Amino acid sequence: MARTAAAMIIGNELLSGKVRDANTQVLARELRALGVELRRVVVVPDEVPEIARELCSLRGTHDLVFTSGGVGPTHDDVTVEGIALGLGRRVERHEGIVRFLQEHLGPRCTEGHLAMARVVEGTELVGLDARWPAMVLGNVVVLPGVPESFASGLKALREHLRGDEAPYVLLEVLVAVDEGTIKPALDAVVLAFPDVSVGSYPRYDTSAHKVRVTFDGRDPARVRAAYEAFARSLDPEHLVR
Amino acid sequence: MARTAAAMIIGNELLSGKVRDANTQVLARELRALGVELRRVVVVPDEVPEIARELCSLRGTHDLVFTSGGVGPTHDDVTVEGIALGLGRRVERHEGIVRFLQEHLGPRCTEGHLAMARVVEGTELVGLDARWPAMVLGNVVVLPGVPESFASGLKALREHLRGDEAPYVLLEVLVAVDEGTIKPALDAVVLAFPDVSVGSYPRYDTSAHKVRVTFDGRDPARVRAAYEAFARSLDPEHLVR
Numbered sequence: 001m002a003r004t005a006a007a008m009i010i011g012n013e014l015l016s017g018k019v020r021d022a023n024t025q026v027l028a029r030e031l032r033a034l035g036v037e038l039r040r041v042v043v044v045p046d047e048v049p050e051i052a053r054e055l056c057s058l059r060g061t062h063d064l065v066f067t068s069g070g071v072g073p074t075h076d077d078v079t080v081e082g083i084a085l086g087l088g089r090r091v092e093r094h095e096g097i098v099r100f101l102q103e104h105l106g107p108r109c110t111e112g113h114l115a116m117a118r119v120v121e122g123t124e125l126v127g128l129d130a131r132w133p134a135m136v137l138g139n140v141v142v143l144p145g146v147p148e149s150f151a152s153g154l155k156a157l158r159e160h161l162r163g164d165e166a167p168y169v170l171l172e173v174l175v176a177v178d179e180g181t182i183k184p185a186l187d188a189v190v191l192a193f194p195d196v197s198v199g200s201y202p203r204y205d206t207s208a209h210k211v212r213v214t215f216d217g218r219d220p221a222r223v224r225a226a227y228e229a230f231a232r233s234l235d236p237e238h239l240v241r
Numbered sequence: 242m243a244r245t246a247a248a249m250i251i252g253n254e255l256l257s258g259k260v261r262d263a264n265t266q267v268l269a270r271e272l273r274a275l276g277v278e279l280r281r282v283v284v285v286p287d288e289v290p291e292i293a294r295e296l297c298s299l300r301g302t303h304d305l306v307f308t309s310g311g312v313g314p315t316h317d318d319v320t321v322e323g324i325a326l327g328l329g330r331r332v333e334r335h336e337g338i339v340r341f342l343q344e345h346l347g348p349r350c351t352e353g354h355l356a357m358a359r360v361v362e363g364t365e366l367v368g369l370d371a372r373w374p375a376m377v378l379g380n381v382v383v384l385p386g387v388p389e390s391f392a393s394g395l396k397a398l399r400e401h402l403r404g405d406e407a408p409y410v411l412l413e414v415l416v417a418v419d420e421g422t423i424k425p426a427l428d429a430v431v432l433a434f435p436d437v438s439v440g441s442y443p444r445y446d447t448s449a450h451k452v453r454v455t456f457d458g459r460d461p462a463r464v465r466a467a468y469e470a471f472a473r474s475l476d477p478e479h480l481v482r
Contacts, residue, residue: 013440015279016409016457017269021262024284028258038256043265043282073421074441075431105421113421146445168257180314180346180354190316199254200315204387216257 002165002218003063005031006040008054010069010079011145014043023068023143023150030154035165035218036064046070051082059086059139064161069145071135073115079142080118087137089121100128127156136160166218171227174209174240178202182211185233193226195219209240243406243459244304246272247281249295251310251320252386255284264309264384264391271395276406276459277305287311292323300327300380305402310386312376314356320383321359328378330362341369368397377401407459412468415450415481419443423452426474434467436460450481 007027013019021043028038039062044050051070058065070079084091097117102109119125123142125133134153135142141161143153175182179202190198199214213230217223231239248268254260265282272279280303285291292311299306311320325332338358343350360366364383366374375394376383382402384394416423420443431439440455454471458464472480 012438012457013442013455014265015269015282016273016411017266017279018411018440018455019442020266024255025258025261028256032257038258039286041256041282041284045280072441072443073424074427076440108422110421110424112424113419115421115424146443148445170257170259178354180351180357181349183314183351183353183356186315197253199259199317200313201254201260202313202387204389214254214259216253 003036003163004039005036005064005066006042006058006062007038008051008058008065008067009041009043009145010046010051010067010082011043012046012076015045022147023145026147026151027066027068027154030158032168032170034158034161034163035167036161036163046076046078048078048082048085051079052086055083055086055140062139064139064141066141066143068143068150071116071142071144073112077115080120083137083140083142084120087120087140091118092121093117094119094123094125096125096128097133126160127153131156168216168218169220169223171215171223173213173215173227173231173234175211175213175234175238176209176240177238178210182213182234182238185230186213188233189226189230192229193222196222196226198226198230244277244404245280246277246305246307247283247299247303248279249292249299249306249308250282250284250386251287251292251308251323252284253286253317256286263388264386267388267392268307268309268395271399273409273411275399275402275404276408277402277404287317287319289319289323289326292320293327296324296327296381303380305380305382307382307384309384309391312357312383312385314353318356321361324378324381324383325361328361328381332359333362334358335360335364335366337366337369338374367401368394372397409457409459410461410464412456412464414454414456414468414472414475416452416454416475416479417450417481418479419451423454423475423479426471427454429474430467430471433470434463437464437467439467439471 024041031038070077094117124136127133132149134157143150197216201212215223215227269279285295311318335358365377368374373390375398384391438457442453456464456468
C-alpha cells in the first residue's frame with residue numbers, strides 16, 4: 001500500500017485572507033513525485049490546543065503529517081508548543097540550533113532570536129547546515145511557513161522521505177466543449193479504468209479549451225491506456241490537444 | 242458573540258497540486274468584511290464519505306460552513322451526494338435549475354448537463370438569475386469551485402449572510418529588522434492589547450522590510466491604539482512604514 005499524508009497549515013494570516021497559501025501545492029507536487037498520496041489539508045489558527053488536537057487526529061489516520069508555519073520566535077509562533085502538547089512531550093532548547101543562530105547572526109543574536117531554538121523533545125533535525133532545518137518527530141515533519149524555507153526544507157527531506165512507491169504520472173486532454181457534452185465519454189473511461197483517477201476541470205474564460213481532463217495513477221501503461229481510450233472516444237473536432 | 246465559519250474545499254486537483262486554491266483567500270476577506278471569523282479550512286478529496294464526515298464535524302462546531310467545488314455534472318462532482326449523506330437527506334432534481342440550464346444552453350442541453358440540477362432536498366437557491374446559484378442548507382453554503390463562480394456566488398450571498406457584527410479592521414507596520422530584534426516590543430503590545438490580534442510575518446527576500454506586523458480587531462480605536470503603541474516603541478530607524 002502506498003503511504004498517505006496530511007498537511008496542517010498553521011497561521012491566522014491564511015484564515016484572515018492576508019496571505020494566500022502557496023505551500024500546499026509545493027507539498028502536493030513533491031509527494032506526487034514520491035508516490036505518496038496527500039489526502040487532507042487543514043488550515044488552523046495560531047492556537048496551541050487547536051494544533052495539538054489536529055495533530056493527534058491527522059497522525060492517527062495518515063502515514064505522514066507535515067506542518068507549515070509557526071516556528072519563528074514571536075508570540076504567534078506556537079507550533080512547537082502545539083506539537084509538544086499533542087505528543088505529550090516537553091519543549092526544550094536545542095543546542096545545535098543555538099549554535100546555528102549564534103554563528104549566523106553573530107553579535108546581533110539576542111535572547112529574542114534564541115526563541116527559535118525551541119524544539120519538541122526528541123526532535124531529529126534534517127538539513128541544519130546552510131539553512132533552517134526540517135524538524136522530524138516520527139511521522140510528523142515540521143516546516144517553516146515562509147514559502148522559500150518550506151520548499152528548501154522539503155527538498156532537504158527528499159531522501160529521508162523516499163519509500164518504494166512508484167511516482168504518480170499525469171496525462172491530460174484539453175477539450176473544446178463543455179462538461180455536460182463529454183459526460184458520457186468520461187463516464188465510460190471512469191468505468192473501464194477504476195485504477196486511474198480521472199479529473200474534469202471546466203473553465204469559463206476565453207481560453208481555447210473549456211475542460212481539462214486529467215488522468216493520474218502510478219502505473220504509466222494504465223494511465224496512458226485510459227488517456228488514449230478517452231481521446232479516441234471524443235469527436236476529433238472537440239479535441240484541443 | 243461574533244459568528245464563526247469553516248470552509249471545506251473539495252477537490253483532488255488541490256491535493257494533487259494541479260491547482261492552487263484561490264477561494265480560501267476570497268472567502269476569508271469576504272467574511273472579515275462581515276465581521277465573521279474564519280476558524281478552519283479543510284481540503285478533502287472527491288469522496289462522498291469524506292465530505293459527509295467533514296461536513297458533520299464542521300457544522301457542529303461553527304456557525305457557518307462554506308463548501309467550494311464538486312458541483313458540476315461529471316463523475317468527480319460528488320459534493321451534493323456528500324452533503325446529502327452528511328445531513329441524512331435525499332438528492333433530488335431541482336426544476337428551477339433544469340429550466341435555468343435549458344434556457345441557457347438551448348438545444349445543446351443534454352441529460353449530461355442536467356446532472357447539474359441535482360440538489361440536496363430542502364436546498365434554498367440564492368442568486369439563480371444571470372449566474373449559477375449558491376445553494377443554502379441551514380448553516381451550510383455550497384458554492385462552485387471555479388474561482389469566478391465562487392466569488393460571484395459569495396457576492397450574491399452578501400445580504401443573506403450579513404449579521405450585526407462590526408467588520409474587522411487591519412493596520413500594519415513594516416519593519417526593517419528581523420523578528421528576533423523586535424520580539425520585546427511585540428511581546429509588550431500583545432500583553433497590553435489582549436483584544437487585538439497581532440501578527441508578525443517575516444520575509445527573507447530583498448524587500449525593504451523584513452517583517453510585516455499586523456493589528457486586527459473589530460474595535461477600530463483599540464486596533465489603532467495597539468498599532469500606535471507598537472510603532473512608538475520601535476527605534477524610528479527600524480520603521481519602514
